[in-house]
Amino acid sequence: MASKVTGTSSAEGSQNIYDTADFFDQYIKLDRQKLGLEGAPEWPRLRAMLPDSLDSLRMLDLGCGMGWYARYFAENGAAHVRGIDISENMLDKARALNKTDAIEYMKADLEELKLSEGEYDVVFSALAFHYLVNLPELIQEVSRALKPKGRLVFSIEHPIYLGPTKGGFVTIEDGRKIWPLDAYQREGLRIRNWFVDGVRKQHRTLGTYINLLLDSGFELTDFVEWCPTEEDVKRSPGWETEFIRPTFLLVGAVKK
Template identity: 40%
Template sequence: MKENKYDDKHFFEQYSEMPRSKEGLSAAGEWHEFKKLLPDFDGKTVLDLGCGFGWHCIYAAEHGAKKVVGIDLSERMLAEAKQKTTSEVISYEQKAIEDVEVEPEAYDVVLSSLAIHYVASYQDICKKVHTNLKTNGKFIFSVEHPIFTAEGKQDWYTDEAGNKLHWPVDHYFDESIRTTNFLGKEVHKYHRTITTYIQTLLKNGFQINNVIEPEPAPELKDLPEMQDEFRRPMMLIISASKL
Protein backbone atom coordinates (compact mmCIF):
# COMPACT_ATOMS: atom_id res chain seq x y z
CA MET A 1 0.00 0.00 0.00
CA LYS A 2 1.36 3.40 -1.01
CA GLU A 3 -0.80 5.77 0.97
CA ASN A 4 -0.44 9.50 0.50
CA LYS A 5 -2.62 11.55 2.83
CA TYR A 6 -0.21 14.48 2.77
CA ASP A 7 -1.39 15.78 -0.60
CA ASP A 8 -4.87 16.25 0.83
CA LYS A 9 -5.02 20.03 1.30
CA HIS A 10 -6.76 20.04 4.69
CA PHE A 11 -4.62 17.22 6.08
CA PHE A 12 -1.43 18.92 4.90
CA GLU A 13 -2.44 22.25 6.42
CA GLN A 14 -3.02 20.59 9.77
CA TYR A 15 0.29 18.71 9.58
CA SER A 16 2.05 21.96 8.72
CA GLU A 17 0.90 23.46 12.02
CA MET A 18 2.58 20.77 14.13
CA PRO A 19 5.65 22.01 16.07
CA ARG A 20 8.06 19.66 14.25
CA SER A 21 6.72 20.98 10.94
CA LYS A 22 7.04 24.65 11.85
CA GLU A 23 10.22 24.62 13.93
CA GLY A 24 12.11 21.70 12.44
CA LEU A 25 14.33 19.17 14.15
CA SER A 26 14.66 21.10 17.42
CA ALA A 27 10.93 20.60 18.07
CA ALA A 28 11.04 16.85 17.46
CA GLY A 29 11.08 15.05 20.80
CA GLU A 30 13.38 12.28 19.52
CA TRP A 31 15.88 14.45 17.65
CA HIS A 32 18.34 14.77 20.54
CA GLU A 33 18.77 10.97 20.48
CA PHE A 34 18.59 10.51 16.70
CA LYS A 35 21.30 13.13 16.22
CA LYS A 36 23.73 11.24 18.45
CA LEU A 37 23.65 8.27 16.07
CA LEU A 38 24.48 10.23 12.94
CA PRO A 39 27.96 9.76 11.47
CA ASP A 40 30.33 12.44 10.24
CA PHE A 41 28.67 13.66 7.02
CA ASP A 42 31.78 15.29 5.60
CA GLY A 43 32.13 14.18 1.96
CA LYS A 44 29.39 11.57 2.33
CA THR A 45 26.52 10.57 0.03
CA VAL A 46 23.15 10.42 1.80
CA LEU A 47 19.70 9.03 0.99
CA ASP A 48 16.65 10.07 3.05
CA LEU A 49 13.64 7.73 2.74
CA GLY A 50 10.42 9.66 3.31
CA CYS A 51 12.15 13.01 3.63
CA GLY A 52 9.04 15.11 4.31
CA PHE A 53 9.96 18.77 4.70
CA GLY A 54 13.62 17.97 4.09
CA TRP A 55 14.90 18.78 7.57
CA HIS A 56 17.30 15.82 7.72
CA CYS A 57 18.53 16.45 4.17
CA ILE A 58 19.30 20.05 5.06
CA TYR A 59 21.09 18.97 8.24
CA ALA A 60 23.28 16.50 6.32
CA ALA A 61 24.19 19.14 3.73
CA GLU A 62 24.96 21.72 6.41
CA HIS A 63 27.34 19.20 7.99
CA GLY A 64 29.39 18.50 4.89
CA ALA A 65 27.57 15.89 2.81
CA LYS A 66 28.56 16.10 -0.85
CA LYS A 67 25.34 14.59 -2.19
CA VAL A 68 21.93 14.26 -0.53
CA VAL A 69 18.86 12.69 -2.13
CA GLY A 70 15.49 12.98 -0.43
CA ILE A 71 12.53 10.93 -1.64
CA ASP A 72 8.90 11.33 -0.69
CA LEU A 73 5.56 10.38 -2.23
CA SER A 74 3.93 13.70 -1.39
CA GLU A 75 4.08 16.55 -3.90
CA ARG A 76 3.13 19.04 -1.19
CA MET A 77 5.86 17.77 1.14
CA LEU A 78 8.50 18.08 -1.54
CA ALA A 79 7.33 21.56 -2.54
CA GLU A 80 7.82 22.66 1.06
CA ALA A 81 11.20 20.92 1.24
CA LYS A 82 12.40 22.64 -1.93
CA GLN A 83 11.27 26.00 -0.60
CA LYS A 84 13.34 25.50 2.56
CA THR A 85 16.40 24.17 0.73
CA THR A 86 19.25 26.38 -0.47
CA SER A 87 22.07 23.84 -0.81
CA GLU A 88 22.89 22.68 -4.34
CA VAL A 89 24.01 19.26 -3.09
CA ILE A 90 20.41 18.34 -2.21
CA SER A 91 17.96 16.92 -4.73
CA TYR A 92 14.43 15.66 -4.20
CA GLU A 93 12.52 12.92 -6.01
CA GLN A 94 8.80 12.22 -5.84
CA LYS A 95 8.40 8.49 -5.33
CA ALA A 96 7.33 5.96 -2.73
CA ILE A 97 9.93 4.40 -0.47
CA GLU A 98 9.05 1.05 -2.03
CA ASP A 99 10.11 2.42 -5.44
CA VAL A 100 13.58 3.64 -4.51
CA GLU A 101 16.03 2.58 -7.19
CA VAL A 102 18.58 -0.17 -6.72
CA GLU A 103 21.95 1.60 -6.84
CA PRO A 104 24.66 -0.75 -5.55
CA GLU A 105 27.04 0.93 -3.11
CA ALA A 106 25.83 4.42 -4.03
CA TYR A 107 25.42 5.80 -0.50
CA ASP A 108 27.41 6.15 2.70
CA VAL A 109 24.33 6.86 4.83
CA VAL A 110 20.63 6.02 4.53
CA LEU A 111 18.23 7.83 6.87
CA SER A 112 14.52 7.53 7.51
CA SER A 113 12.40 9.38 10.04
CA LEU A 114 8.98 8.01 11.02
CA ALA A 115 8.20 6.61 7.58
CA ILE A 116 9.03 2.89 7.41
CA HIS A 117 5.96 1.90 9.42
CA TYR A 118 3.94 3.02 6.37
CA VAL A 119 5.72 0.48 4.14
CA ALA A 120 4.22 -3.00 3.72
CA SER A 121 7.49 -4.92 3.26
CA TYR A 122 10.19 -4.01 5.74
CA GLN A 123 12.19 -6.99 4.46
CA ASP A 124 12.35 -5.50 0.96
CA ILE A 125 13.48 -2.13 2.28
CA CYS A 126 16.26 -3.71 4.33
CA LYS A 127 17.48 -5.67 1.29
CA LYS A 128 17.46 -2.61 -0.94
CA VAL A 129 19.17 -0.38 1.63
CA HIS A 130 21.86 -3.00 2.17
CA THR A 131 22.51 -3.14 -1.57
CA ASN A 132 22.61 0.63 -1.93
CA LEU A 133 24.97 1.20 0.99
CA LYS A 134 28.73 1.03 0.73
CA THR A 135 30.50 -1.42 3.04
CA ASN A 136 30.39 -0.03 6.60
CA GLY A 137 27.65 2.37 5.49
CA LYS A 138 25.07 3.43 8.07
CA PHE A 139 21.31 2.86 8.14
CA ILE A 140 19.66 5.01 10.80
CA PHE A 141 15.89 5.17 11.12
CA SER A 142 13.03 5.87 13.47
CA VAL A 143 9.58 4.27 13.47
CA GLU A 144 6.57 4.37 15.70
CA HIS A 145 7.29 2.05 18.62
CA PRO A 146 5.58 -1.36 18.56
CA ILE A 147 4.00 -0.59 21.93
CA PHE A 148 2.49 2.50 20.31
CA THR A 149 1.18 0.69 17.24
CA ALA A 150 0.15 -2.70 18.67
CA GLU A 151 -3.47 -2.19 19.69
CA GLY A 152 -4.21 -0.10 16.63
CA LYS A 153 -6.30 2.88 17.67
CA GLN A 154 -3.35 4.67 19.25
CA ASP A 155 -5.37 6.25 22.02
CA TRP A 156 -5.49 6.06 25.81
CA TYR A 157 -8.02 4.26 27.93
CA THR A 158 -9.75 6.90 30.03
CA ASP A 159 -12.12 7.03 32.98
CA GLU A 160 -15.55 8.63 32.87
CA ALA A 161 -14.01 12.04 33.51
CA GLY A 162 -11.64 11.69 30.60
CA ASN A 163 -8.52 11.13 32.68
CA LYS A 164 -5.92 8.95 30.96
CA LEU A 165 -5.64 5.63 32.79
CA HIS A 166 -3.29 3.53 30.67
CA TRP A 167 -2.06 2.83 27.16
CA PRO A 168 -3.49 -0.36 25.63
CA VAL A 169 -1.12 -3.01 24.26
CA ASP A 170 -2.91 -5.86 22.54
CA HIS A 171 -2.35 -8.23 19.59
CA TYR A 172 1.34 -7.44 19.88
CA PHE A 173 2.46 -10.49 17.88
CA ASP A 174 -0.08 -9.94 15.11
CA GLU A 175 2.12 -8.22 12.55
CA SER A 176 -0.37 -6.67 10.20
CA ILE A 177 -1.91 -3.43 9.06
CA ARG A 178 -3.43 -1.07 11.63
CA THR A 179 -5.96 1.68 11.05
CA THR A 180 -5.90 4.80 13.18
CA ASN A 181 -7.10 8.39 13.11
CA PHE A 182 -4.45 11.06 12.58
CA LEU A 183 -5.37 14.71 12.07
CA GLY A 184 -8.95 13.72 11.33
CA LYS A 185 -8.09 11.20 8.62
CA GLU A 186 -8.05 7.40 8.57
CA VAL A 187 -4.40 6.35 8.25
CA HIS A 188 -2.93 2.88 7.71
CA LYS A 189 0.30 1.71 9.32
CA TYR A 190 2.12 -1.60 9.64
CA HIS A 191 2.73 -2.99 13.11
CA ARG A 192 5.91 -5.00 13.66
CA THR A 193 7.54 -6.35 16.79
CA ILE A 194 10.92 -5.18 18.07
CA THR A 195 12.20 -8.67 17.25
CA THR A 196 11.22 -8.20 13.60
CA TYR A 197 12.85 -4.77 13.36
CA ILE A 198 16.13 -6.13 14.70
CA GLN A 199 16.24 -9.67 13.29
CA THR A 200 15.37 -8.57 9.77
CA LEU A 201 18.38 -6.26 9.79
CA LEU A 202 20.64 -9.03 11.08
CA LYS A 203 19.38 -11.51 8.47
CA ASN A 204 20.09 -9.02 5.72
CA GLY A 205 23.74 -8.43 6.54
CA PHE A 206 23.59 -5.56 9.01
CA GLN A 207 25.27 -5.12 12.36
CA ILE A 208 23.12 -3.44 15.01
CA ASN A 209 24.86 -0.45 16.57
CA ASN A 210 22.15 1.15 18.70
CA VAL A 211 18.54 0.61 19.74
CA ILE A 212 16.93 3.55 21.52
CA GLU A 213 13.47 4.23 22.94
CA PRO A 214 13.72 8.01 23.25
CA GLU A 215 12.15 10.20 25.89
CA PRO A 216 11.63 13.85 24.97
CA ALA A 217 14.65 16.15 25.13
CA PRO A 218 15.18 17.87 28.50
CA GLU A 219 14.34 21.26 27.02
CA LEU A 220 10.96 19.92 25.85
CA LYS A 221 10.01 18.01 29.00
CA ASP A 222 7.65 20.67 30.36
CA LEU A 223 5.62 21.11 27.18
CA PRO A 224 2.04 19.86 27.64
CA GLU A 225 2.12 17.88 24.37
CA MET A 226 5.19 15.94 25.54
CA GLN A 227 3.79 14.61 28.83
CA ASP A 228 2.34 11.43 27.33
CA GLU A 229 5.78 10.46 26.00
CA PHE A 230 7.04 9.87 29.55
CA ARG A 231 4.34 7.25 30.19
CA ARG A 232 4.91 4.96 27.19
CA PRO A 233 7.37 4.89 24.29
CA MET A 234 6.11 6.44 21.09
CA MET A 235 9.20 5.91 18.95
CA LEU A 236 11.96 3.41 18.29
CA ILE A 237 15.30 4.41 16.80
CA ILE A 238 17.73 1.89 15.30
CA SER A 239 21.23 2.41 13.94
CA ALA A 240 22.87 -0.35 11.88
CA SER A 241 25.94 -0.78 9.70
CA LYS A 242 26.39 -2.77 6.49
CA LEU A 243 28.87 -5.55 7.03
Protein backbone atom coordinates in the same frame (compact mmCIF):
# COMPACT_ATOMS: atom_id res chain seq x y z
CA MET B 1 29.19 5.79 -10.27
CA ALA B 2 26.00 6.37 -12.20
CA SER B 3 23.04 6.96 -9.95
CA LYS B 4 19.89 4.95 -10.42
CA VAL B 5 16.68 5.36 -8.48
CA THR B 6 13.39 4.01 -9.67
CA GLY B 7 9.99 3.87 -8.06
CA THR B 8 6.41 4.88 -8.70
CA SER B 9 3.41 6.03 -6.76
CA SER B 10 0.83 3.66 -8.17
CA ALA B 11 -2.61 3.02 -6.75
CA GLU B 12 -1.27 -0.24 -5.32
CA GLY B 13 1.63 1.52 -3.60
CA SER B 14 1.83 3.70 -0.52
CA GLN B 15 -1.11 5.66 0.80
CA ASN B 16 -0.30 9.28 -0.02
CA ILE B 17 -2.29 11.21 2.55
CA TYR B 18 0.13 14.15 2.43
CA ASP B 19 -1.24 15.26 -0.92
CA THR B 20 -4.79 15.57 0.40
CA ALA B 21 -5.67 19.12 1.41
CA ASP B 22 -7.58 18.24 4.58
CA PHE B 23 -4.59 16.36 5.97
CA PHE B 24 -1.73 18.53 4.73
CA ASP B 25 -3.21 21.83 5.90
CA GLN B 26 -3.25 20.49 9.46
CA TYR B 27 0.00 18.54 9.25
CA ILE B 28 2.13 21.59 8.41
CA LYS B 29 0.96 23.25 11.64
CA LEU B 30 2.81 20.67 13.76
CA ASP B 31 5.82 21.99 15.67
CA ARG B 32 8.17 19.66 13.83
CA GLN B 33 7.04 21.19 10.54
CA LYS B 34 6.95 24.83 11.70
CA LEU B 35 10.17 24.67 13.73
CA GLY B 36 12.07 21.98 11.87
CA LEU B 37 14.60 20.00 13.91
CA GLU B 38 14.02 22.21 16.94
CA GLY B 39 10.46 20.88 16.99
CA ALA B 40 11.61 17.23 17.00
CA PRO B 41 12.71 16.46 20.57
CA GLU B 42 14.07 13.02 19.61
CA TRP B 43 16.50 14.56 17.08
CA PRO B 44 19.54 14.90 19.42
CA ARG B 45 19.49 11.16 20.14
CA LEU B 46 18.97 10.38 16.46
CA ARG B 47 21.78 12.71 15.43
CA ALA B 48 24.16 10.92 17.81
CA MET B 49 23.68 7.72 15.76
CA LEU B 50 25.07 9.37 12.62
CA PRO B 51 28.80 9.54 11.86
CA ASP B 52 30.67 12.15 13.90
CA SER B 53 31.55 13.93 10.66
CA LEU B 54 29.34 14.13 7.57
CA ASP B 55 32.11 15.70 5.45
CA SER B 56 32.09 14.42 1.85
CA LEU B 57 29.49 11.72 2.56
CA ARG B 58 26.80 10.66 0.12
CA MET B 59 23.49 10.40 1.97
CA LEU B 60 19.98 9.20 1.21
CA ASP B 61 16.93 10.49 3.10
CA LEU B 62 13.93 8.17 2.67
CA GLY B 63 10.57 9.84 3.27
CA CYS B 64 12.34 13.20 3.36
CA GLY B 65 9.19 15.27 3.84
CA MET B 66 9.88 19.00 3.87
CA GLY B 67 13.62 18.40 3.85
CA TRP B 68 14.62 19.46 7.37
CA TYR B 69 17.05 16.57 7.79
CA ALA B 70 18.42 16.76 4.25
CA ARG B 71 19.26 20.42 4.77
CA TYR B 72 21.01 19.65 8.04
CA PHE B 73 23.13 17.01 6.31
CA ALA B 74 24.11 19.39 3.49
CA GLU B 75 24.84 22.26 5.87
CA ASN B 76 27.13 19.96 7.88
CA GLY B 77 29.35 18.89 5.04
CA ALA B 78 27.61 16.08 3.13
CA ALA B 79 28.80 16.03 -0.49
CA HIS B 80 25.42 14.99 -1.84
CA VAL B 81 22.02 14.32 -0.28
CA ARG B 82 19.17 12.67 -2.15
CA GLY B 83 15.76 13.13 -0.56
CA ILE B 84 12.94 10.84 -1.69
CA ASP B 85 9.26 11.23 -0.91
CA ILE B 86 5.95 10.21 -2.47
CA SER B 87 4.26 13.54 -1.74
CA GLU B 88 4.34 16.42 -4.22
CA ASN B 89 3.24 18.76 -1.42
CA MET B 90 6.22 17.75 0.71
CA LEU B 91 8.69 17.95 -2.15
CA ASP B 92 7.40 21.38 -3.23
CA LYS B 93 8.00 22.67 0.31
CA ALA B 94 11.43 21.03 0.44
CA ARG B 95 12.53 22.51 -2.87
CA ALA B 96 11.27 25.96 -1.91
CA LEU B 97 13.44 25.87 1.20
CA ASN B 98 16.42 24.26 -0.53
CA LYS B 99 19.25 26.74 -1.12
CA THR B 100 22.05 24.35 -2.07
CA ASP B 101 22.96 22.22 -5.06
CA ALA B 102 24.13 19.51 -2.64
CA ILE B 103 20.51 18.31 -2.23
CA GLU B 104 18.49 16.51 -4.90
CA TYR B 105 14.81 15.81 -4.26
CA MET B 106 12.97 13.05 -6.10
CA LYS B 107 9.44 11.65 -6.10
CA ALA B 108 9.16 7.89 -5.64
CA ASP B 109 7.18 5.30 -3.69
CA LEU B 110 9.30 3.60 -1.02
CA GLU B 111 7.18 0.47 -1.45
CA GLU B 112 8.68 -0.04 -4.91
CA LEU B 113 12.07 1.65 -4.66
CA LYS B 114 15.15 0.31 -6.45
CA LEU B 115 18.59 1.73 -5.69
CA SER B 116 22.05 1.56 -7.19
CA GLU B 117 24.53 -0.76 -5.51
CA GLY B 118 27.15 0.68 -3.17
CA GLU B 119 26.26 4.35 -3.71
CA TYR B 120 25.66 5.70 -0.20
CA ASP B 121 27.64 6.18 3.00
CA VAL B 122 24.50 6.79 5.08
CA VAL B 123 20.81 6.02 4.60
CA PHE B 124 18.48 7.91 6.92
CA SER B 125 14.73 7.83 7.49
CA ALA B 126 12.53 9.65 10.01
CA LEU B 127 9.08 8.30 10.82
CA ALA B 128 8.42 6.67 7.45
CA PHE B 129 9.13 2.93 7.68
CA HIS B 130 6.03 2.12 9.76
CA TYR B 131 3.84 3.05 6.77
CA LEU B 132 5.35 0.39 4.50
CA VAL B 133 3.97 -3.04 3.66
CA ASN B 134 7.10 -4.00 1.73
CA LEU B 135 9.61 -2.92 4.36
CA PRO B 136 11.64 -6.18 4.17
CA GLU B 137 12.28 -5.54 0.46
CA LEU B 138 13.24 -1.92 1.15
CA ILE B 139 15.71 -2.92 3.89
CA GLN B 140 17.34 -5.31 1.42
CA GLU B 141 17.59 -2.48 -1.12
CA VAL B 142 19.11 -0.19 1.51
CA SER B 143 21.70 -2.84 2.37
CA ARG B 144 22.58 -3.20 -1.30
CA ALA B 145 22.80 0.57 -1.77
CA LEU B 146 25.13 1.15 1.16
CA LYS B 147 28.90 0.95 0.90
CA PRO B 148 30.66 -1.57 3.18
CA LYS B 149 30.48 -0.22 6.74
CA GLY B 150 27.78 2.18 5.57
CA ARG B 151 25.26 3.25 8.16
CA LEU B 152 21.45 3.03 8.38
CA VAL B 153 19.76 5.34 10.90
CA PHE B 154 15.99 5.56 11.24
CA SER B 155 13.11 6.38 13.54
CA ILE B 156 9.66 4.80 13.60
CA GLU B 157 6.58 4.87 15.75
CA HIS B 158 7.38 2.48 18.59
CA PRO B 159 5.61 -0.90 18.27
CA ILE B 160 4.08 -0.37 21.72
CA TYR B 161 2.61 2.91 20.47
CA LEU B 162 1.38 1.51 17.16
CA GLY B 163 0.45 -1.99 18.31
CA PRO B 164 -3.04 -1.50 19.81
CA THR B 165 -5.96 -2.16 17.51
CA LYS B 166 -7.28 1.24 18.62
CA GLY B 167 -4.94 3.98 19.74
CA GLY B 168 -5.50 6.13 22.81
CA PHE B 169 -5.11 6.14 26.58
CA VAL B 170 -7.68 4.68 28.92
CA THR B 171 -8.26 6.12 32.39
CA ILE B 172 -8.91 3.42 35.00
CA GLU B 173 -10.83 3.64 38.26
CA ASP B 174 -8.01 5.04 40.37
CA GLY B 175 -7.40 7.82 37.86
CA ARG B 176 -4.26 6.39 36.27
CA LYS B 177 -3.84 6.41 32.52
CA ILE B 178 -2.91 3.15 30.83
CA TRP B 179 -2.07 2.24 27.25
CA PRO B 180 -4.10 -0.86 26.26
CA LEU B 181 -1.75 -3.04 24.23
CA ASP B 182 -4.27 -5.61 23.09
CA ALA B 183 -2.73 -7.19 19.96
CA TYR B 184 1.03 -6.74 20.07
CA GLN B 185 1.92 -10.08 18.45
CA ARG B 186 -0.65 -9.67 15.66
CA GLU B 187 1.38 -7.75 13.11
CA GLY B 188 -0.09 -5.91 10.16
CA LEU B 189 -2.43 -3.07 9.32
CA ARG B 190 -3.47 -0.50 11.87
CA ILE B 191 -6.01 2.18 10.95
CA ARG B 192 -5.73 5.49 12.75
CA ASN B 193 -7.61 8.79 12.87
CA TRP B 194 -4.86 11.39 12.53
CA PHE B 195 -6.25 14.69 11.22
CA VAL B 196 -8.35 12.55 8.85
CA ASP B 197 -9.94 9.11 9.07
CA GLY B 198 -8.38 6.00 7.60
CA VAL B 199 -4.62 6.61 7.94
CA ARG B 200 -2.93 3.25 7.25
CA LYS B 201 0.13 2.14 9.20
CA GLN B 202 1.91 -1.21 9.59
CA HIS B 203 2.61 -2.67 13.02
CA ARG B 204 5.66 -4.91 13.54
CA THR B 205 7.13 -6.20 16.77
CA LEU B 206 10.52 -5.16 18.11
CA GLY B 207 11.82 -8.63 17.26
CA THR B 208 10.69 -8.33 13.66
CA TYR B 209 12.55 -5.03 13.19
CA ILE B 210 15.72 -6.47 14.70
CA ASN B 211 15.57 -9.60 12.55
CA LEU B 212 14.90 -7.58 9.38
CA LEU B 213 18.21 -5.82 9.99
CA LEU B 214 20.16 -8.95 10.93
CA ASP B 215 18.80 -10.90 7.96
CA SER B 216 19.81 -8.06 5.61
CA GLY B 217 23.45 -8.02 6.66
CA PHE B 218 23.37 -5.30 9.31
CA GLU B 219 24.95 -5.12 12.73
CA LEU B 220 22.78 -3.30 15.27
CA THR B 221 24.62 -0.38 16.88
CA ASP B 222 21.88 1.73 18.51
CA PHE B 223 18.44 0.93 19.85
CA VAL B 224 16.74 3.75 21.76
CA GLU B 225 13.20 3.74 23.13
CA TRP B 226 13.06 7.51 23.26
CA CYS B 227 12.05 9.23 26.48
CA PRO B 228 12.10 12.99 27.10
CA THR B 229 14.53 14.67 29.44
CA GLU B 230 13.27 16.76 32.35
CA GLU B 231 14.05 19.86 30.25
CA ASP B 232 11.92 18.45 27.40
CA VAL B 233 8.99 17.99 29.77
CA LYS B 234 9.38 21.51 31.17
CA ARG B 235 9.18 22.93 27.64
CA SER B 236 6.39 20.59 26.53
CA PRO B 237 4.43 19.13 29.48
CA GLY B 238 2.50 16.85 27.10
CA TRP B 239 5.61 14.67 26.74
CA GLU B 240 4.98 13.41 30.29
CA THR B 241 2.90 10.60 28.73
CA GLU B 242 6.13 9.12 27.30
CA PHE B 243 6.80 7.70 30.75
CA ILE B 244 3.66 5.57 30.31
CA ARG B 245 4.51 4.36 26.82
CA PRO B 246 7.09 5.43 24.22
CA THR B 247 6.10 7.07 20.94
CA PHE B 248 9.42 6.72 19.11
CA LEU B 249 11.94 3.95 18.48
CA LEU B 250 15.34 5.10 17.16
CA VAL B 251 17.61 2.57 15.48
CA GLY B 252 21.16 2.61 14.14
CA ALA B 253 22.88 -0.17 12.20
CA VAL B 254 26.05 -0.72 10.17
CA LYS B 255 26.36 -2.83 7.05
CA LYS B 256 28.74 -5.69 7.80
